[in-house]
Amino acid sequence: MAARKEKTFRFVIVGGGIAGVTCVEQLSSQIPSADVALITAGLHIKAVTNYKQVSKTLEEFDVEEQPSSVLAEKFPDLTIIHSAVKSLCTQSHSVETADGRVFGYEKLCICGGGRPKLLNWDSPHVLGIRDTDSAQDLQKKLSRAKRIVVVGNGGIALELVYEVEGCEVIWAVKDKAIGNPFFDAGAAQFLIPSLQVDKPELAAPCKRTRYTTEEPEPGASHTFTADRNARRRGSGPTEAGSALGPDWHEGIVLRGAEQVSRRVSVEYQCEVEKIFTSAELLDSSQQTIGAENGENEGSWPVYIQLTNGKTFGCDFVVSATGVVPNAEPFLHGNNFALADDGGLQVDDHMMTSEPDVYAAGDVCTACWEHSALWQQMRLWTQARQMGWYAGRCMAAHVLAEPIELDFCFELFSHITKFFNYKVVLLGKFNGQGLGPDQELLLRCTKGREYVKVVLSGGRMVGAVLIGETDLEETFENLILNQMDLTPYGEELLNPNIDIEDYFD
Numbered sequence: 079m080a081a082r083k084e085k086t087f088r089f090v091i092v093g094g095g096i097a098g099v100t101c102v103e104q105l106s107s108q109i110p111s112a113d114v115a116l117i118t119a120g121l122h123i124k125a126v127t128n129y130k131q132v133s134k135t136l137e138e139f140d141v142e143e144q145p146s147s148v149l150a151e152k153f154p155d156l157t158i159i160h161s162a163v164k165s166l167c168t169q170s171h172s173v174e175t176a177d178g179r180v181f182g183y184e185k186l187c188i189c190g191g192g193r194p195k196l197l198n199w200d201s202p203h204v205l206g207i208r209d210t211d212s213a214q215d216l217q218k219k220l221s222r223a224k225r226i227v228v229v230g231n232g233g234i235a236l237e238l239v240y241e242v243e244g245c246e247v248i249w250a251v252k253d254k255a256i257g258n259p260f261f262d263a264g265a266a267q268f269l270i271p272s273l274q275v276d277k278p279e280l281a282a283p284c285k286r287t288r289y290t291t292e293e294p295e296p297g298a299s300h301t302f303t304a305d306r307n308a309r310r311r312g313s314g315p316t317e318a319g320s321a322l323g324p325d326w327h328e329g330i331v332l333r334g335a336e337q338v339s340r341r342v343s344v345e346y347q348c349e350v351e352k353i354f355t356s357a358e359l360l361d362s363s364q365q366t367i368g369a370e371n372g373e374n375e376g377s378w379p380v381y382i383q384l385t386n387g388k389t390f391g392c393d394f395v396v397s398a399t400g401v402v403p404n405a406e407p408f409l410h411g412n413n414f415a416l417a418d419d420g421g422l423q424v425d426d427h428m429m430t431s432e433p434d435v436y437a438a439g440d441v442c443t444a445c446w447e448h449s450a451l452w453q454q455m456r457l458w459t460q461a462r463q464m465g466w467y468a469g470r471c472m473a474a475h476v477l478a479e480p481i482e483l484d485f486c487f488e489l490f491s492h493i494t495k496f497f498n499y500k501v502v503l504l505g506k507f508n509g510q511g512l513g514p515d516q517e518l519l520l521r522c523t524k525g526r527e528y529v530k531v532v533l534s535g536g537r538m539v540g541a542v543l544i545g546e547t548d549l550e551e552t553f554e555n556l557i558l559n560q561m562d563l564t565p566y567g568e569e570l571l572n573p574n575i576d577i578e579d580y581f582d
């Protein structure tokens with residue numbers, strides 16, 4: 079990086095997603111005179127609004143995609159630079175942006191987020207969903223589609239198969255049950271009937287922010303069109319916007335070309351063997367595969383062959399197969415320690431292995447010794463918590479103040495919605511890492527609630543609460559205080575006992 083530094087800031091934050099923006103807000107409020115710059119690839123930023131601490135660790139908030147000027151008005155001393163960081167030189171403490179400018183920093187926080195870990199097929203018929211532009215692309219393609227195949231078993235797939243109407247959906251999952259990253263087979267069984275009935279009309283419109291699906295402003299990115307190949311390879315600076323989040327599907331029409339409501343069939347325990355086009359189908363021995371399945375040969379734009387031997391023709395494939403941390407632009411010439419998932423390793427002060435460089439959100443991997451009840455998941459809440467805590471750590475370090483790991487990393491907690499049910503996950507909700515030393519208590523009322531408690535050595539270590547159970551606060555307390563629950567046995571989930579009063 080030979081060019082001269084245009085300016086050196088005390089703090090530079092890279093990324094206008096929830097982690098970066100929260101970090102900027104925290105730093106700018108804690109040290110009002112701080113010289114902060116936000117460098118971000120997109121024109122919009124993501125801001126947390128209506129933040130509500132539901133209990134000790136559970137939090138709820140809305141998310142707004144805003145023009146960055148809103149943030150600039152709030153913090154007049156903040157400098158916002160709209161360009162992707164192309165390279166970083168930790169030795170000279172400088173970053174170079176795609177438009178050729180070089181900025182120095184005293185402390186840097188990388189909040190570059192993640193990008194979809196797409197199926198490994200270089201095909202224009204495979205889509206990923208990450209940001210507003212990719213959601214818009216999906217909406218357009220879906221409006222002409224009669225059948226799509228969704229591959230993946232996590233958050234995006236769960237939301238998509240429930241929301242899509244007017245189009246047949248084949249859902250290919252590699253596990254025995256749906257929603258594996260979020261819950262067990264019991265919960266999956268509780269939820270699956272929701273796919274067989276029509277979606278209930280929403281009583282009230284969702285109050286969270288709608289994500290705009292207008293044509294992007296000039297200069298904004300078309301994530302899966304123009305820059306598709308660069309993103310697939312993960313090379314060069316991405317111009318992707320921030321990740322979508324809660325209720326991203328509320329503001330867009332996920333309707334296909336057919337006059338049917340929802341039609342989902344799940345293919346369990348299978349992965350993708352091959353993806354090929356109708357031209358390739360007609361051109362080769364794959365003709366037989368299509369014919370065996372009774373497909374109208376050559377009538378679909380793309381075909382997907384699964385490892386269970388079935389082949390489906392469809393309009394396009396959605397790859398909802400996870401996230402890869404967006405660390406590449408920062409690596410060349412530096413010595414970052416990377417985790418197995420490709421994230422920048424951070425310690426309990428959100429510091430990477432390079433001096434004066436912090437990281438937060440989807441781009442990083444938490445490598446401190448975790449509390450026995452916490453694990454990292456690449457979620458909205460954790461991006462906010464990490465960004466906020468990184469800002470506090472950066473401020474504490476320049477002010478030479480001590481700082482301890484924040485309480486939010488004591489207990490994993492997540493509130494979300496799947497299949498129109500409220501879902502609360504606490505602690506080791508899937509018995510993660512507990513081995514045989516675990517006992518499960520279950521309570522389930524079809525169509526109403528599913529409650530699972532994970533006990534280890536008689537103490538509660540995790541819970542899955544689906545439906546309006548009203549148990550989250552009590553269970554959170556029981557998990558945090560690690561009370562011996564052996565004397566209560568199965569009574570713990572007795573619906574006739576007001577458990578809240580019981581443990582008050």
Ligand SMILES: Cc1cc2nc3c(=O)[nH]c(=O)nc-3n(C[C@H](O)[C@H](O)[C@H](O)COP(=O)(O)OP(=O)(O)OC[C@H]3O[C@@H](n4cnc5c(N)ncnc54)[C@H](O)[C@@H]3O)c2cc1C
Nearest residue numbers: 093094095096097119162163191320321439440457458461
């Ligand atoms: C479809 C979808 C639905 C989701 N739903 C939920 C949900 O319901 N609940 C939940 O908790 N989580 C959800 N998530 C996950 C959640 O959105 C992410 O975990 C979270 O937004 C990550 O925030 P972040 O700030 O780390 O990254 P991002 O939001 O990805 O932001 C990264 C920012 O960095 C910028 N950037 C990237 N590279 C560069 C560069 N080289 N130079 C400059 N800027 C750069 C980008 O433009 C962007 O502004 C969802 C994700 C998706 C994709």
Ligand SMILES: NC(=O)C1=CN([C@@H]2O[C@H](COP(=O)(O)OP(=O)(O)OC[C@H]3O[C@@H](n4cnc5c(N)ncnc54)[C@H](OP(=O)(O)O)[C@@H]3O)[C@@H](O)[C@H]2O)C=CC1
Nearest residue numbers: 230231232233234235252259349398399400401456457494
């Ligand atoms: N409501 C919420 O909380 C939501 C959260 N999100 C978050 O957004 C991010 C992106 O979501 P998503 O893409 O769904 O990621 P997730 O990590 O939630 O799920 C990815 C799923 O795809 C599976 N998978 C990975 N590779 C393949 C493959 N080659 N073939 C078939 N299946 C595969 C994974 O299995 P395995 O785990 O075995 O690798 C996993 O089941 C995640 O961080 C997610 O937590 C997204 C939507 C909603």
